Amino acid sequence: MKILIIEDEKGLRESIEEYFMEAGNICETASNYQEAMSKVSLYTYDCILLDITLPGGSGIDILKSLKQNNNTDGVLIISAKNSLDDRLEGLYLGADDYLVKPFHLSELRARVTAIIRRKTFNGSNLLVFNEIGIDLLAKAVKVNSTAIKLTRKEYALLLYFIANKGKVVSKNAIAEHLWGDGIDLANNFDFIYSHIKNLRKKLMEAGSNDYIQAAYGMGYKFTD
Amino acid sequence: MKLFARYNRVNLLTTIIVMLITGIIYYRAISLILINQLEKDLVVEENEIFEYVGMNHQLPQVFKSNDQQITFTEAKPGTVTRQFINTIYRDYQNPKYAKRHHHVDDDDEFESGRGLITSVTVGNKYYKVLIVVSEVEAEDLIKIIFGITAGVILLLLITLYITNRLLLNRLWQPFYNLLKELRFFNIADSKDIPLEKTSIDEFEELNKVIINMSTRVKSDYKDLKTFTENASHELLTPIAVINSKLDTLIQTDSFSQKQSKLLNDLYSAVSKLTRLNQSLLLLVKIENRLLEGNDPINLKLHIQELIIQFEEIFLDKELIVTCELGEKELITSTYLVDILLNNLLSNAIRHNYKGGRINIKLTDESLVIQNTGENAPLQEEEIFIRFHKSTESEGSGLGLTISRQICENLKFTLNYSYDTSYHTFTVTF
Numbered sequence: 102m103k104i105l106i107i108e109d110e111k112g113l114r115e116s117i118e119e120y121f122m123e124a125g126n127i128c129e130t131a132s133n134y135q136e137a138m139s140k141v142s143l144y145t146y147d148c149i150l151l152d153i154t155l156p157g158g159s160g161i162d163i164l165k166s167l168k169q170n171n172n173t174d175g176v177l178i179i180s181a182k183n184s185l186d187d188r189l190e191g192l193y194l195g196a197d198d199y200l201v202k203p204f205h206l207s208e209l210r211a212r213v214t215a216i217i218r219r220k221t222f223n224g225s226n227l228l229v230f231n232e233i234g235i236d237l238l239a240k241a242v243k244v245n246s247t248a249i250k251l252t253r254k255e256y257a258l259l260l261y262f263i264a265n266k267g268k269v270v271s272k273n274a275i276a277e278h279l280w281g282d283g284i285d286l287a288n289n290f291d292f293i294y295s296h297i298k299n300l301r302k303k304l305m306e307a308g309s310n311d312y313i314q315a316a317y318g319m320g321y322k323f324t325d
Numbered sequence: 326m327k328l329f330a331r332y333n334r335v336n337l338l339t340t341i342i343v344m345l346i347t348g349i350i351y352y353r354a355i356s357l358i359l360i361n362q363l364e365k366d367l368v369v370e371e372n373e374i375f376e377y378v379g380m381n382h383q384l385p386q387v388f389k390s391n392d393q394q395i396t397f398t399e400a401k402p403g404t405v406t407r408q409f410i411n412t413i414y415r416d417y418q419n420p421k422y423a424k425r426h427h428h429v430d431d432d433d434e435f436e437s438g439r440g441l442i443t444s445v446t447v448g449n450k451y452y453k454v455l456i457v458v459s460e461v462e463a464e465d466l467i468k469i470i471f472g473i474t475a476g477v478i479l480l481l482l483i484t485l486y487i488t489n490r491l492l493l494n495r496l497w498q499p500f501y502n503l504l505k506e507l508r509f510f511n512i513a514d515s516k517d518i519p520l521e522k523t524s525i526d527e528f529e530e531l532n533k534v535i536i537n538m539s540t541r542v543k544s545d546y547k548d549l550k551t552f553t554e555n556a557s558h559e560l561l562t563p564i565a566v567i568n569s570k571l572d573t574l575i576q577t578d579s580f581s582q583k584q585s586k587l588l589n590d591l592y593s594a595v596s597k598l599t600r601l602n603q604s605l606l607l608l609v610k611i612e613n614r615l616l617e618g619n620d621p622i623n624l625k626l627h628i629q630e631l632i633i634q635f636e637e638i639f640l641d642k643e644l645i646v647t648c649e650l651g652e653k654e655l656i657t658s659t660y661l662v663d664i665l666l667n668n669l670l671s672n673a674i675r676h677n678y679k680g681g682r683i684n685i686k687l688t689d690e691s692l693v694i695q696n697t698g699e700n701a702p703l704q705e706e707e708i709f710i711r712f713h714k715s716t717e718s719e720g721s722g723l724g725l726t727i728s729r730q731i732c733e734n735l736k737f738t739l740n741y742s743y744d745t746s747y748h749t750f751t752v753t754f
């Protein structure tokens with residue numbers, strides 16, 4: 102997939118670029134309004150990560166010009182602005198999603214994947230990963246042809262892992278993805294472990310390979 | 326004591342004292358003038374006697390006149406000195422008149438009088454002459470004058486009292502209006518103190534000064550809030566960088582047990598920092614009333630969803646949750662209500678012990694969330710203060726502040742109470 106990262110903060114831009122950089126992915130970056138405008142008008146991308154506050158102009162204007170030109174690139178706004186109005190404005194203007202800073206790169210990746218999936222599959226709702234098939238609309242999971250019953254959280258977890266395959270995903274990121282802000286109430290992340298254990302068990306019982314690995318007590322990794 | 330009462334008291338008291346003093350002086354002055362007049366009459370009479378004696382060389386015939394008596398008595402030459410005296414006037418002429426004016430209780434008619442003792446020599450005889458005039462008429466005059474004056478004073482006092490009352494009440498009206506405005510003054514409110522129309526310079530100045538002051542206070546407060554908002558906002562970017570670098574770092578290599586422990590600690594510190602920052606921003610927004618809404622909300626449904634959301638955490642802490650949820654519809658901001666519910670429930674979980682209980686009760690009037698926890702009541706006035714938290718609390722110390730502010734915005738009340746080992750938070754709609 103081809104991604105444009107429009108972000109003025111160098112540290113963040115580089116991290117995102119590095120996280121998305123892998124075989125088959127092309128990442129381009131823009132650090133200010135003019136650079137971003139010239140890139141979006143010249144090329145098309147699967148997904149544009151758009152910061153709102155940019156030197157030289159507003160990300161909102163970039164979004165407006167994209168939509169005026171009937172550009173079909175996916176747009177994910179990454180902004181420090183957290184108010185409902187900002188979100189609504191972004192989404193109303195045609196952004197596909199809105200992610201508030203700070204975020205986990207795995208969360209960003211999951212959102213970008215979801216956007217691209219929606220754009221490229223064009224109505225087909227089937228996500229296939231080796232022997233695992235997921236019907237995104239029905240939220241049903243099959244291993245080969247065996248249907249398995251996952252809880253809501255296990256299903257979300259599986260999608261999250263697949264989007265971040267090959268990456269170490271921290272327990273923090275998983276917990277925040279599944280439980281949102283309330284997660285700081287937990288004494289520890291042991292209950293994440295039980296969800297992962299259940300998911301793994303269900304997948305393997307249906308004949309799938311063991312893709313989920315624990316990574317040095319910090320998180321988990323979903324690998325081929 | 327009200328200003329009016331105090332003013333009236335002082336005013337009336339001084340008026341009465343001044344009037345009394347004036348009355349005494351007035352009385353004295355009139356008495357003096359009248360007595361002076363009587364003495365002049367006496368001197369005229371004396372001169373007439375002298376003239377008569379000078380022309381006729383005999384004493385004039387003494388006859389009784391209306392208000393005058395003259396008596397001649399023989400005396401040794403040179404024993405009489407001329408002087409005015411206060412004496413008694415005996416009224417034979419007009420018993421009726423005298424009866425009304427007598428000064429002693431027996432039937433003799435006596436009146437107070439003014440007399441002149443003088444002497445006259447007729448031939449070789451020396452006479453003492455006593456001329457007495459009645460003071461009754463003068464006294465009557467004084468009484469009338471005094472009565473009228475007293476009446477005027479009384480009338481004046483009453484008028485003063487009434488006008489003061491009416492006038493002061495009316496004059497001070499702008500002041501009372503201003504006082505009312507000040508009582509309802511809210512620093513976070515956008516409503517300004519209105520300029521009261523008044524013709525009194527002092528009140529107008531007071532009003533202007535207060536308006537200036539409130540505007541300044543408000544703008545300072547706004548600056549402070551803007552600063553908080555900007556500071557929090559500026560912090561978000563570096564936090565985002567730290568977070569993303571951590572995410573990148575854990576992709577790099579294999580880590581030892583010790584390193585991964587360090588990384589985990591870093592992660593939780595960063596996420597705590599993030600939440601703290603977001604809470605601050607949220608609080609500023611709520612205080613600025615930037616978050617408003619008119620969404621129909623089924624509170625029961627929201628609470629049920631929240632409980633499902635927290636399910637794993639209840640299990641993790643082995644909490645027993647009892648719900649008694651009635652139907653309650655609200656029309657307000659979903660966002661705020663969700664934050665409120667989330668904060669209150671989070672609080673009940675956070676300050677609970679393993680195996681504790683949480684009771685949630687929703688009625689048409691109120692939402693009550695009870696939780697077990699530390700076996701002592703908390704200080705109600707302290708727990709709603711920013712950054713007030715128990716030493717072992719992992720929270721931001723802003724949750725309850727935000728909750729109370731939300732309740733304030735939504736015109737609810739949030740109260741804390743403690744009874745029979747339950748900490749109870751009550752939202753009254």
